[in-house]
Amino acid sequence: MQATAHDVEGQQFPSVINLNVGGRIFATRLSTLRKYPESMLAVMFSGRHRVDKDLDGNYFIDRDGTYFLFVLNFLRDDNDLPPVNYAEDVLKEAMFYGIQALVDRLKNSPPLFAEYVVRENVRKKLGGYQEVKEEIISLAKLQVMESGAITSVVRLIISKNQPVPRDLQFSKQVYKQYYRKFRLYTSFESCYGKYFINLPAERVKGQPDAVMDLVAACLSRDLLEEGYKGIFKSEGVHDEDRKLKTITWCDEEFHVSSSCHMFRFDWLDTPGRH
Numbered sequence: 568m569q570a571t572a573h574d575v576e577g578q579q580f581p582s583v584i585n586l587n588v589g590g591r592i593f594a595t596r597l598s599t600l601r602k603y604p605e606s607m608l609a610v611m612f613s614g615r616h617r618v619d620k621d622l623d624g625n626y627f628i629d630r631d632g633t634y635f636l637f638v639l640n641f642l643r644d645d646n647d648l649p650p651v652n653y654a655e656d657v658l659k660e661a662m663f664y665g666i667q668a669l670v671d672r673l674k675n676s677p678p679l680f681a682e683y684v685v686r687e688n689v690r691k692k693l694g695g696y697q698e699v700k701e702e703i704i705s706l707a708k709l710q711v712m713e714s715g716a717i718t719s720v721v722r723l724i725i726s727k728n729q730p731v732p733r734d735l736q737f738s739k740q741v742y743k744q745y746y747r748k749f750r751l752y753t754s755f756e757s758c759y760g761k762y763f764i765n766l767p768a769e770r771v772k773g774q775p776d777a778v779m780d781l782v783a784a785c786l787s788r789d790l791l792e793e794g795y796k797g798i799f800k801s802e803g804v805h806d807e808d809r810k811l812k813t814i815t816w817c818d819e820e821f822h823v824s825s826s827c828h829m830f831r832f833d834w835l836d837t838p839g840r841h
Contacts, residue, residue, distance in 0.1 A: 580612055587625040588632030599642045607665040608642075634660045641669045651678045658683070686785050693782045694770040699723070700786055704795070706762045707832040719832040722759045722802070723783065725775040725825040727768035731818040749823070750810035758812055759827065768825050775825035776804075783828040790830070797832040 584600060586593045600608045611618055611628075619627045637649040637657045645668060649657040654673055661669040674683040690696045707719035731745065752758035755765050768775050771782075780801060787799040804812050804824035814822040 580614070584612065585625040586628060586635075587621045587623075588628045588635045589630050591632030591635065592625060593632070593635060593639060595639055595643070599639070602642050603666055603668060605665060605667070607663070630660075630663065638664060638666065638669065641666070641672075645669075645672075648672060648676065651676075654678045655682075686788070689781045689785045692772045692778050693766075694772075696782070696786075699764060699766070700789060702764055703786065703830055704790070706764070707795075707830070710762050711834060717833070717835045718797075719834070720760070720762065721830045721832075722763040723779075723786075723828045723830065724755065724759055724763055724765045725768055725771055725779055725827075726765055726814065726822040727775075727825055729821050729823050731821055733818075748810060749813040749815075750806040750808070752812065752814050753816055755814050755822075758814055758824075765822075771825075779826040779828060783830075786828075787830065795832055796834075796836075797830065799828055799830045802827040802829050 580597050582597050584595055584597050586595070597612060600612045603609055610616065612626075621627045634649070634653060634657050637653060638660050640647040640649075641661075648654075654676060655678070658670065658673040658679060661673060673679055693699060703721050703723065706721045710716060710719040710721070755763055759765075771778050783799055783801065790797070804827050806812060812824040812827075814820075814824075
């Protein structure tokens, strides 16, 4: 008769567990599954929850089991990490099962450090990064639906509202000289076109003109990873006379452009387009 282990509620699990993970069968000790108490596996086999079984009596987890062996091997020996070419897939499984120790080890491993630490740090430099990415995609699709174009162009602008100092208003000459530094537009659309996103500089951690080059590169990479084709590039915020592009409709609303990045989506593969 197989040995059993008891939890505080009096429920029983065998000391050796047979698992069916998405149709793949594994066997391991109960203590292995409980190694990290906060993980999903430890909670499942804590005795506090009912765990389903398949027709053969194996405890069942409704999850693709392709990479589960690597998760299990780490639970057996926390120095046993997956091969480099499986690292990202195993990371997703570790996150699903809530095994934070494995998540941390993989994120800090050479193949994943750039993506999950360095790039994630860059993403955090723009407040609402994911929402901005989704809005870029939505505007790009909207342009196609409205115009029938096979390419879309969306601009991401960072601007800072710098109200005109009140003391300048007492001297018309000084007031005019101040305004000569700027190329004035009455709306963002008249300056950057219909399909744009304007964000206040306060959403950016650091100097927008420097930080947004990194953020835009991250956005472009993420879009490519999701299957979108196209390019991005930085566009100047000065006109041909080196005046700063500024959107204003009164002295209190004086939005000076800090950075502008253009994202072009190519919806069809057409000859000669790169």
